[in-house]
Amino acid sequence: MRLSQTGMGTTKLSNIDTMYPGQSILLQTGQLVQYGAGLFGYNTVPLLVRRNIEKIIVDTLNKYGCIEVLLPTLQPDTIWKNSGRYDHYVNDGTMLITESNKGTFCLAPTGEEAMLEFAREKLKSYKNLPVTFYQIGEKYRNEIRTRGYLLRGKAFPMLDAYSFDIDEEAMAKSYENVRNAFIEIFEKIGLDVIPIVADNGAMGGKKSEEFMLISEQGEDKILYDEKNKIGLNTEILEREDYKEYLKEEYGIEDISNFKEIRTMELAHIFQLGTRYSEIMNGKYTNAKGEEALYYMGCYGIGVSRTVAALYEHCVINDSKWGPCGFVLPKSVAPYKVQIVPKMENPKKVELANKLYELLKKENIGAILDDRETVTIGAKMKDCKILGTPYLIVIGDKQEGEMLELENIKTGEKEILGIQDLIEKIK
Numbered sequence: 001m002r003l004s005q006t007g008m009g010t011t012k013l014s015n016i017d018t019m020y021p022g023q024s025i026l027l028q029t030g031q032l033v034q035y036g037a038g039l040f041g042y043n044t045v046p047l048l049v050r051r052n053i054e055k056i057i058v059d060t061l062n063k064y065g066c067i068e069v070l071l072p073t074l075q076p077d078t079i080w081k082n083s084g085r086y087d088h089y090v091n092d093g094t095m096l097i098t099e100s101n102k103g104t105f106c107l108a109p110t111g112e113e114a115m116l117e118f119a120r121e122k123l124k125s126y127k128n129l130p131v132t133f134y135q136i137g138e139k140y141r142n143e144i145r146t147r148g149y150l151l152r153g154k155a156f157p158m159l160d161a162y163s164f165d166i167d168e169e170a171m172a173k174s175y176e177n178v179r180n181a182f183i184e185i186f187e188k189i190g191l192d193v194i195p196i197v198a199d200n201g202a203m204g205g206k207k208s209e210e211f212m213l214i215s216e217q218g219e220d221k222i223l224y225d226e227k228n229k230i231g232l233n234t235e236i237l238e239r240e241d242y243k244e245y246l247k248e249e250y251g252i253e254d255i256s257n258f259k260e261i262r263t264m265e266l267a268h269i270f271q272l273g274t275r276y277s278e279i280m281n282g283k284y285t286n287a288k289g290e291e292a293l294y295y296m297g298c299y300g301i302g303v304s305r306t307v308a309a310l311y312e313h314c315v316i317n318d319s320k321w322g323p324c325g326f327v328l329p330k331s332v333a334p335y336k337v338q339i340v341p342k343m344e345n346p347k348k349v350e351l352a353n354k355l356y357e358l359l360k361k362e363n364i365g366a367i368l369d370d371r372e373t374v375t376i377g378a379k380m381k382d383c384k385i386l387g388t389p390y391l392i393v394i395g396d397k398q399e400g401e402m403l404e405l406e407n408i409k410t411g412e413k414e415i416l417g418i419q420d421l422i423e424k425i426k
């Protein structure tokens with residue numbers, strides 16, 4: 001990417017939101033654009049970060065045997081009335097609806113109803129089971145209290161997956177399969193999440209877990225056993241049978257060592273059992289030739305919430321000015337290196353263009369800062385703004401075709417020839 005083609009100027013950061021400095025920087029630098037409360041547009045770099053996160057999700061779920069589909073987010077109200085959840089969502093103001101001469105339609109806040117409608121026509125026999133379908137698409141919730149920019153918006157991309165099984169034992173296996181996939185997904189992204197015991201709440205079902213990131217920016221408080229890496233949502237303690245529940249479902253017998261910490265929820269998984277199958281007539285023909293209800297699991301990752309959490313997690317600070325940018329993990333950074341040549345020197349510009357083209361040929365994402373009216377110092381600051389892991393300055397001190405590669409996160413610098421530099425980044 002050539003920065004001259006993006007229209008990007010220099011931005012002096014000021015009055016950064018101390019609670020959410022990462023997203024505040026994104027907004028001030030035009031990488032996020034706010035259209036209204038809880039409604040955001042993405043500029044190039046955060047959009048590509050989001051797509052890289054989505055690719056990690058897709059590749060990992062495919063590896064674990066899940067099947068990707070895509071369902072409409074604009075849905076007729078009839079499927080929601082069939083499940084009995086239409087009045088609930090409309091009355092509490094969560095669901096956005098539109099009326100037309102063709103009927104009433106809903107912008108989906110979640111996907112259980114649509115997925116069961118989809119699966120019922122495909123999974124008619126026990127021979128079709130087990131299966132886990134998933135999709136990544138927009139969801140819409142008319143949140144009265146939007147919070148934390150992308151962390152709680154009105155429109156947001158979400159991974160939602162649904163498993164269909166013949167019985168409770170098979171459902172538990174599918175649940176464990178997706179649970180392992182989620183753990184791997186967050187490891188690949190570079191976020192250290194904790195699966196914690198949670199309450200199923202309005203979703204119903206038997207068992208659920210939330211995937212939490214330890215963060216002072218989170219709105220959840222959990223009890224956490226740091227030694228054994230086990231956590232639980234404090235809502236569990238409101239159950240009369242919480243001791244028996246914790247022992248039976250999770251093997252937790254003593255919570256005296258658990259301490260309260262603040263966390264941010266990034267994902268949630270549920271064993272739903274037959275609740276939605278009963279309501280919406282979700283049936284298949286079993287091995288005896290009889291009708292039986294699907295046992296379902298439900299699994300979700302907030303994609304935009306994960307993008308926000310990653311940016312907040314990757315904020316770097318200047319000793320004098322405070323939050324000044326990011327260093328994105330190499331696993332999701334769309335551009336690995338930023339090239340900053342001295343534009344007044346034609347030979348430096350020629351070398352920069354040569355390196356840029358070679359990196360593109362090797363399919364290595366690179367940014368060439370070819371803006372002519374911006375100083376080298378300002379360009380180096382912008383490297384941090386864009387979250388690029390490596391920086392190459394081609395200025396007066398650079399000699400021949402030997403280049404200095406700087407690791408933005410560690411500050412380490414290394415002098416390398418062009419080919420060695422390319423191999424290093426690869």
